[in-house]
Amino acid sequence: MVDLSVLGEASDVWDCWRFEPWSCDGLSGVYRRVAFIKAGLMGEVARYYADDYILWKYDPKSVDLVRSSWGPIKDVMIQRVLFVSDEDRFEKRVKAFTMGFRGYLETYRYSPMGEGYRKIKDLTPLVDKAWELVNQDVEEGGDLQGNDSFAV
Numbered sequence: 316m317v318d319l320s321v322l323g324e325a326s327d328v329w330d331c332w333r334f335e336p337w338s339c340d341g342l343s344g345v346y347r348r349v350a351f352i353k354a355g356l357m358g359e360v361a362r363y364y365a366d367d368y369i370l371w372k373y374d375p376k377s378v379d380l381v382r383s384s385w386g387p388i389k390d391v392m393i394q395r396v397l398f399v400s401d402e403d404r405f406e407k408r409v410k411a412f413t414m415g416f417r418g419y420l421e422t423y424r425y426s427p428m429g430e431g432y433r434k435i436k437d438l439t440p441l442v443d444k445a446w447e448l449v450n451q452d453v454e455e456g457g458d459l460q461g462n463d464s465f466a467v
Contacts, residue, residue, distance in 0.1 A: 319371040319399050319427075325445035332441055337368065342377055344370035344399070351392075363392040369438060371399040378422055382410055387417035396422045397438050403429050 320343060323329075323336070329345045337346035346368050353361040366388070370377075381396055388394065406424035423435055427446035431439035 317371075317373055317375060317398075317400060319401065321449050322371045322399065322427075322442065322445045325448040328441055328445045328448065334367075334369065334441075338372075340380075341372075341374055342368075342370050342381075343372035344368060348391075363390055366391055366394045367438060368394070368396045369399065369442060370396065373398060378406075378408075378424065382408065382420065382422060385420055387412040392418050394418065394420045395435065395438070396420070397435060397442070398422065398424045399442055400424045400426050402426060405430055405432060407432060407434075 323343075323345070329335075332347065334345035334347045337344055346366065349365045349367065351363050351365065352359055374380075378398055385394065402424075403426045404424060405426075406422075408422045410420040410422075412418050412420070421434070423432065425431065425435070425439055425442060427442050429439075
């Protein structure tokens with residue numbers, strides 16, 4: 316069982332970027348839904364969503380379980396699942412639903428402060444910042460304090 320749930324203590328990072336606590340079937344972390352709206356002269360033309368999951372507590376077989384059991388969600392174009400790992404190894408896998416017409420599921424494995432990937436360059440700095448805040452707290456020996464001055 317991979318358990319880096321200490322990252323959840325960096326709530327300032329997650330709240331600032333509109334992530335909410337999330338757990339299901341032994342998976343635990345944070346989640347957000349981002350809306351993309353295409354507008355024209357006549358108003359809104361299209362709206363679709365992207366779901367981002369950052370998971371820090373999971374079973375090692377969870378990556379395969381997510382890939383095999385998660386399906387398309389109405390109006391969600393992409394589901395990105397970032398598994399935070401204690402191994403310094405980056406992994407990316409993409410699954411298309413109906414040749415991509417019903418969306419995509421992308422799973423990534425990422426180690427805090429590790430080498431990132433351009434498709435998740437918006438998520439990896441958040442994990443790194445949360446990791447820094449948690450480790451800073453451990454070094455200082457106190458409770459995790461709010462930090463409004465972080466920049467990602």
